[in-house]
Amino acid sequence: MSNLIVKTASAYEYPLLIKQLYLAPLANNPNQEIVYRDQLTLTYKTWQERVHRLANALAAIGVKEGNTVAVMDWDSHRYLEAYYAVPMMGAVLHTINVRLSPEQMIYTIEHAEDDVIICHADFIPLLESIKGRIQEGRKFILIDEGGEVVNQHFQFEGEYEKLLAEASPTYNFPDFDENTRATTFYTTGTTGLPKGVYFSHRQLVLHTLTTTAALAAPASQGRFHRDSVYMPITPMFHVHAWGVPYVATFLGTKQVYPGKYVPAMLLKLLTSHKVTFSHCVPTILNMLLKEPTSKEFDLSNWTCIIGGAALPKALAIEALKRGIDIFAGYGMSETCPILSLAQISVEEEGLTFEEQADIRCRTGYPVGLAQMRVVDAEGNDVPQDDKSSGEIVVRSPYLTQGYLKDHVHSEKLWEGGWMHTNDVAVVNSKGSIRITDRTKDVIKVGGEWLSSLEIEDVIAKHEGILEVAVIGCPDTNWGEVPLAIIVSKDTVQFEDREIIQIVKASVDNGVLPREAITLKVKRTDSIDKTSVGKINKVALRTRFL
Numbered sequence: 001m002s003n004l005i006v007k008t009a010s011a012y013e014y015p016l017l018i019k020q021l022y023l024a025p026l027a028n029n030p031n032q033e034i035v036y037r038d039q040l041t042l043t044y045k046t047w048q049e050r051v052h053r054l055a056n057a058l059a060a061i062g063v064k065e066g067n068t069v070a071v072m073d074w075d076s077h078r079y080l081e082a083y084y085a086v087p088m089m090g091a092v093l094h095t096i097n098v099r100l101s102p103e104q105m106i107y108t109i110e111h112a113e114d115d116v117i118i119c120h121a122d123f124i125p126l127l128e129s130i131k132g133r134i135q136e137g138r139k140f141i142l143i144d145e146g147g148e149v150v151n152q153h154f155q156f157e158g159e160y161e162k163l164l165a166e167a168s169p170t171y172n173f174p175d176f177d178e179n180t181r182a183t184t185f186y187t188t189g190t191t192g193l194p195k196g197v198y199f200s201h202r203q204l205v206l207h208t209l210t211t212t213a214a215l216a217a218p219a220s221q222g223r224f225h226r227d228s229v230y231m232p233i234t235p236m237f238h239v240h241a242w243g244v245p246y247v248a249t250f251l252g253t254k255q256v257y258p259g260k261y262v263p264a265m266l267l268k269l270l271t272s273h274k275v276t277f278s279h280c281v282p283t284i285l286n287m288l289l290k291e292p293t294s295k296e297f298d299l300s301n302w303t304c305i306i307g308g309a310a311l312p313k314a315l316a317i318e319a320l321k322r323g324i325d326i327f328a329g330y331g332m333s334e335t336c337p338i339l340s341l342a343q344i345s346v347e348e349e350g351l352t353f354e355e356q357a358d359i360r361c362r363t364g365y366p367v368g369l370a371q372m373r374v375v376d377a378e379g380n381d382v383p384q385d386d387k388s389s390g391e392i393v394v395r396s397p398y399l400t401q402g403y404l405k406d407h408v409h410s411e412k413l414w415e416g417g418w419m420h421t422n423d424v425a426v427v428n429s430k431g432s433i434r435i436t437d438r439t440k441d442v443i444k445v446g447g448e449w450l451s452s453l454e455i456e457d458v459i460a461k462h463e464g465i466l467e468v469a470v471i472g473c474p475d476t477n478w479g480e481v482p483l484a485i486i487v488s489k490d491t492v493q494f495e496d497r498e499i500i501q502i503v504k505a506s507v508d509n510g511v512l513p514r515e516a517i518t519l520k521v522k523r524t525d526s527i528d529k530t531s532v533g534k535i536n537k538v539a540l541r542t543r544f545l
């Protein structure tokens with residue numbers, strides 16, 4: 001084989017580095033806009049200069065190849081600058097999850113060995129609270145959006161804008177091995193210590209190319225293209241906002257960064273900039289649609305991927321009625337993240353909303369370069385009958401190669417050469433996957449497995465339900481029974497037995513298995529959420545069982 005690898009000594013090998021992702025848009029569309037809230041609009045050209053300035057500013061305070069630069073900021077043009085400048089210097093970008101508990105945050109800062117932390121003024125109190133518990137010797141840069149920062153403890157190297165203004169707008173970004181680590185962040189796991197995942201330049205480039213192609217592939221539904229207007233509504237600290245900021249920059253589309261998520265501001269930006277493409281978790285979309293003023297905003301040109309948790313059918317139908325092109329996407333922190341999308345075909349666009357929702361809420365089809373299997377306990381593929389369930393295992397060139405400095409969990413993640421997702425799913429005859437649960441969330445009633453997601457879907461259709469989560473509850477007769485924890489709307493009065501009745505009706509018409517009638521119901525004012533806004537079933541179990 002080796003004589004088939006032929007190289008000309010002077011040929012340029014073109015390593016797959018993040019710096020190549022912005023070359024085309026800068027050449028083709030330098031005046032395209034990058035917007036920050038209602039505060040600032042930059043052109044791609046100015047933004048690129050700022051990327052160079054940031055690299056020079058970091059170099060001036062001693063950042064070198066192999067160092068780690070962490071960011072604590074809301075979603076912003078600055079974050080996008082760090083997405084490029086830090087890895088392009090050969091350093092590692094650590095996107096700190098600002099919603100972790102102080103204990104977990106200390107752990108991640110120490111574990112990632114952050115050399116520099118770029119911190120928005122809003123998070124100074126948080127840093128102050130852990131001061132003395134993180135090692136000395138780190139350098140800090142302040143992002144001060146014109147506010148008065150009262151800070152007694154931190155010696156900042158400077159303020160972000162001032163440092164950029166003083167730095168040169170040209171930095172010579174070097175070439176290096178495409179397998180160099182570019183980013184690190186921590187899983188938002190609800191148990192145990194957060195686990196660090198990491199991605200190389202090559203992986204981020206391949207994820208960008210794959211996602212770009214997957215979103216450009218459909219004839220009309222679920223598309224993202226050069227003329228889209230993009231606004232992320234999943235935090236930039238979590239899995240690079242699903243990698244879509246890299247896609248948007250690669251395509252040269254207009255980008256809008258919303259800062260801290262405030263529903264009224266999100267709705268205002270969505271409509272004033274005519275945003276056409278976003279992504280968020282179901283709870284955020286639910287919040288936006290339930291916002292009192294929401295109906296005043298026209299969202300009929302908006303396409304939104306829902307991921308991070310299953311897209312409930314009732315929410316999908318509500319969104320479709322508002323004219324929103326909604327569909328599910330699936331992935332996890334360990335997978336960079338995008339593995340599959342539930343886009344629909346041109347023929348399927350003619351179906352009723354109810355029928356379309358069944359397709360759009362599935363986990364969908366693997367994107368190019370993602371190999372997904374659903375396997376039983378022996379590792380055999382389950383039949384494609386949409387009933388037989390198994391675990392999703394995956395391969396792709398952009399999956400984390402392990403957990404940072406954690407050999408034991410890394411081996412478990414990659415057992416048998418496939419990445420284990422712990423997601424339970426079925427596959428239909430067309431090859432479309434549908435997640436029915438997390439392995440830890442399935443409920444075993446009298447020996448039969450029940451999907452908590454399917455029961456939640458049925459209950460969410462009741463007009464009085466604001467939010468619902470179903471967990472398994474120990475039971476002397478059945479071993480376990482489903483417990484629905486519900487938050488009801490103030491405006492609708494109803495009895496708990498109505499919830500039991502709609503579940504029973506779904507059992508009668510074959511939507512849910514017979515065992516679902518063992519359901520119990522409890523009411524609460526709020527449902528616990530994780531640091532990225534997903535339903536936290538571990539916390540619910542602690543609270544209600």
Ligand code: AMP
Pocket residue numbers: 187188239306307308309310311328329330331332333334337362363421422423435438532
């Ligand atoms: P995280 O690593 O925090 O991004 O969480 C990843 C997990 O979220 C996956 O393993 C799934 O359990 C869940 N998830 C993500 N997308 C979907 C989806 N479309 N449907 C169902 N569950 C999802």
